[in-house]
Amino acid sequence: MPGASGTAEQSASPSGSSSVLEIPVLPAELLDTIHFVACTTTPPRITISASADDEDDAAEELAEWLWMNGAERPFLVASAHGQQLIHRITGVVGTAVPGPHATQAWARSCSGAARGADAVVAIGGGRCLDAAKLVAAGAGIPFIAVPTQLSHDGVCSPVSVLPRTVGGLTESLEAVAPHVAFFSQPTLIRSPFASLRAGIGDLLANPLALHDWKLASDAGLEQINHAAWHLSAESFRLIEPLLEEPLGPERVEPGLIGLLAHALVTSGFAMMTVGTSRPVSGAEHKISHAIDELFGGRAHHGAQVAFASLVSVALHDLDVEAFRCCLVNLGLPYHPRQLGLSHHDMVAVLLRAPNTRPGRFTVLESAGLGESEAAVLVKSLWAEV
Numbered sequence: 001m002p003g004a005s006g007t008a009e010q011s012a013s014p015s016g017s018s019s020v021l022e023i024p025v026l027p028a029e030l031l032d033t034i035h036f037v038a039c040t041t042t043p044p045r046i047t048i049s050a051s052a053d054d055e056d057d058a059a060e061e062l063a064e065w066l067w068m069n070g071a072e073r074p075f076l077v078a079s080a081h082g083q084q085l086i087h088r089i090t091g092v093v094g095t096a097v098p099g100p101h102a103t104q105a106w107a108r109s110c111s112g113a114a115r116g117a118d119a120v121v122a123i124g125g126g127r128c129l130d131a132a133k134l135v136a137a138g139a140g141i142p143f144i145a146v147p148t149q150l151s152h153d154g155v156c157s158p159v160s161v162l163p164r165t166v167g168g169l170t171e172s173l174e175a176v177a178p179h180v181a182f183f184s185q186p187t188l189i190r191s192p193f194a195s196l197r198a199g200i201g202d203l204l205a206n207p208l209a210l211h212d213w214k215l216a217s218d219a220g221l222e223q224i225n226h227a228a229w230h231l232s233a234e235s236f237r238l239i240e241p242l243l244e245e246p247l248g249p250e251r252v253e254p255g256l257i258g259l260l261a262h263a264l265v266t267s268g269f270a271m272m273t274v275g276t277s278r279p280v281s282g283a284e285h286k287i288s289h290a291i292d293e294l295f296g297g298r299a300h301h302g303a304q305v306a307f308a309s310l311v312s313v314a315l316h317d318l319d320v321e322a323f324r325c326c327l328v329n330l331g332l333p334y335h336p337r338q339l340g341l342s343h344h345d346m347v348a349v350l351l352r353a354p355n356t357r358p359g360r361f362t363v364l365e366s367a368g369l370g371e372s373e374a375a376v377l378v379k380s381l382w383a384e385v
């Protein structure tokens with residue numbers, strides 16, 4: 001489970017480290033004061049199925065685990081991916097299938113039906129979990145997460161990202177975080193490989209978000225929360241060894257699933273600690289949101305974030321080529337054309353990005369890019385675009 005203690009020294013990359021993305025050193029004035037980090041937020045308890053290859057066995061484990069965790073009368077929110085896991089669950093009060101177009105209104109409409117249950121259990125991908133968080137919040141009952149994909153770090157966050165209307169722009173809403181989560185190894189091992197890549201991609205943002213947070217702190221705009229800082233850094237360190245070699249489907253095994261699950265939960269816990277996405281989301285998320293707003297989602301959220309991180313790496317004066325190699329190794333997009341975007345499109349994205357989350361100071365605001373500066377940056381990153 002994610003720990004909540006650490007020392008300031010642990011947060012700094014050792015001098016001379018070959019890390020692709022170095023985690024910044026905490027501001028000097030904080031170093032004397034951080035010996036122990038106390039955290040008042042309780043991390044979600046996670047369980048990974050003992051069964052690694054038989055989904056029926058994992059379904060049986062899940063049913064027993066739910067009962068042991070007090071969900072004797074659950075309301076299920078289950079996507080198509082989750083159907084194989086639900087058939088052993090007993091005492092079900094009701095079931096809802098959110099589908100790919102679930103909206104905030106859909107979630108609200110389910111809350112009434114869920115009120116007689118003792119928990120909302122979400123079994124599915126990101127949209128399913130996000131919808132179920134709102135159902136649970138509306139019904140005033142606990143939320144239990146059973147993710148069937150590991151594509152982003154929102155599994156254990158208190159934030160629900162859903163559109164207001166079908167096809168509309170998504171909004172981030174405060175909902176409820178799970179207090180427990182179950183990871184079915186057979187389900188996750190067979191999940192689309194692109195979703196696992198995206199999950200790793202989302203965590204590449206963490207060191208860059210910390211660089212951005214430090215910028216805001218140095219500018220006197222924000223205070224750094226030490227516990228959240230350490231959790232975000234720890235989350236990235238868990239997946240850092242994966243960045244060194246090409247990642248193909250043959251490397252997907254139980255160890256990788258467990259590692260990524262812990263890293264994503266730890267990242268979510270960093271958000272829970274401060275109640276916002278600040279420790280894990282900076283300029284690279286703004287750029288991904290700008291792509292969504294201007295051109296519609298072009299890839300998994302985590303894949304877009306990883307691509308956008310190239311811009312943050314350049315603006316923070318970090319090693320662009322090493323990071324580009326890392327994206328290639330992971331099979332994540334490293335060039336706008338892989339997202340169907342042109343040079344001109346990317347300039348528009350960079351100009352739009354600061355507006356996607358006003359009030360969050362990042363390296364984009366620090367750089368204050370105008371149209372000509374954005375064009376120069378795009379050309380320097382992707383000369384042949």
Ligand SMILES: [Zn+2]
Nearest residue numbers: 152153202305
């Ligand atoms: Zn993200």
